[in-house]
Amino acid sequence: MSTISNNFDAISDAVDRVNILKGTANVWDSQSEFDEGLDKTRFRQYANACDRVKGFYQEQHEKQTVHFNLEARANLKNNVRARMGVWEALELLNTLIDESDPDIDLSQIDHLLQTAESIRRDGKPEWMQVTGLVHDLGKLLFLFGSEGQWDVVGDTFVVGCRFSDKIIYPETFKANPDSSHPVYSTHYGMYEPHCGLDNVMLSWGHDEYLYNVLKDQSSLPKEGLAMIRYHSFYPWHREGAYSHLTNEEDEKCLAAVRAFNPYDLYSKSDTPVGVEAVKPYYQALIAKYFPPVINW
Numbered sequence: 522m523s524t525i526s527n528n529f530d531a532i533s534d535a536v537d538r539v540n541i542l543k544g545t546a547n548v549w550d551s552q553s554e555f556d557e558g559l560d561k562t563r564f565r566q567y568a569n570a571c572d573r574v575k576g577f578y579q580e581q582h583e584k585q586t587v588h589f590n591l592e593a594r595a596n597l598k599n600n601v602r603a604r605m606g607v608w609e610a611l612e613l614l615n616t617l618i619d620e621s622d623p624d625i626d627l628s629q630i631d632h633l634l635q636t637a638e639s640i641r642r643d644g645k646p647e648w649m650q651v652t653g654l655v656h657d658l659g660k661l662l663f664l665f666g667s668e669g670q671w672d673v674v675g676d677t678f679v680v681g682c683r684f685s686d687k688i689i690y691p692e693t694f695k696a697n698p699d700s701s702h703p704v705y706s707t708h709y710g711m712y713e714p715h716c717g718l719d720n721v722m723l724s725w726g727h728d729e730y731l732y733n734v735l736k737d738q739s740s741l742p743k744e745g746l747a748m749i750r751y752h753s754f755y756p757w758h759r760e761g762a763y764s765h766l767t768n769e770e771d772e773k774c775l776a777a778v779r780a781f782n783p784y785d786l787y788s789k790s791d792t793p794v795g796v797e798a799v800k801p802y803y804q805a806l807i808a809k810y811f812p813p814v815i816n817w
């Protein structure tokens with residue numbers, strides 16, 4: 522009996538995968554609308570970023586300790602911060618100006634719509650468009666009693682092992698007490714070799730928070746959830762750090778996260794999208810992938 526039901530599970534998983542990829546053979550195409558005519562070198566220029574950005578990372582790199590990260594996760598489990606739908610969340614987030622971002626002058630709803638629209642223009646599947654639409658909604662943490670922006674926005678990195686020199690402003694970690702911790706300052710730190718990203722603690726912020734909210738409250742495929750969870754993990758997805766901790770499963774996620782990245786980063790050069798014009802389209806997509814009310 523159990524074999525039959527296991528078989529059913531396996532078949533329905535396979536059908537789900539086929540449906541996800543059906544008609545979307547180009548999901549991981551490296552070609553995107555940003556491949557021509559855009560000067561990509563003008564993004565993420567941290568060496569000559571303004572003091573706001575430098576100050577942000579100074580504070581973040583000092584305060585993201587293992588101790589803080591354990592507390593943040595415990596706090597997440599014990600609380601529901603708000604109950605609202607995705608569109609309402611988008612509108613609420615619009616009040617935040619992200620201090621970590623050297624490239625954005627627009628509001629968060631503009632950024633999310635630009636990301637989603639650029640994915641849509643490239644003919645990518647609906648689940649990826651809607652992932653683009655929501656990927657930064659975790660920044661709502663800022664309105665839910667975060668300690669500042671340093672525990673909400675910015676690039677992420679692994680805590681609990683030596684801070685990688687592939688993280689931006691690596692010298693600022695000197696001020697983090699974990700830099701001189703007998704375990705956390707070592708190559709593997711508190712981890713086993715190739716334990717997989719699912720078993721490491723990434724610095725707490727909007728990615729990890731939103732992943733935790735949506736993993737049980739959406740029908741996004743695992744690739745979409747990986748895009749959300751790792752989109753700020755530039756030391757890994759762009760710089761190739763942490764290969765001593767990752768496993769084969771992470772390689773599959775990496776392809777998804779890399780496919781997503783250009784839409785997140787380079788759409789910041791686009792002109793703003795008219796919210797009202799695209800609202801009905803995205804509200805229909807939201808209804809397909811999320812319940813009407815989410816526990817945040």
Ligand SMILES: O[C@H]1[C@H](O)[C@@H](O)[C@H](O)[C@@H](O)[C@H]1O
Binds near residue numbers: 621622623674676753
């Ligand atoms: O400043 C940005 C911004 O906060 C993004 O939302 C995040 O995903 C990036 O990694 C970060 O560098």
Ligand SMILES: [Fe+2]
Binds near residue numbers: 656657727752753
């Ligand atoms: Fe983000």
Ligand SMILES: [Fe+2]
Binds near residue numbers: 632656657785
């Ligand atoms: Fe983003």
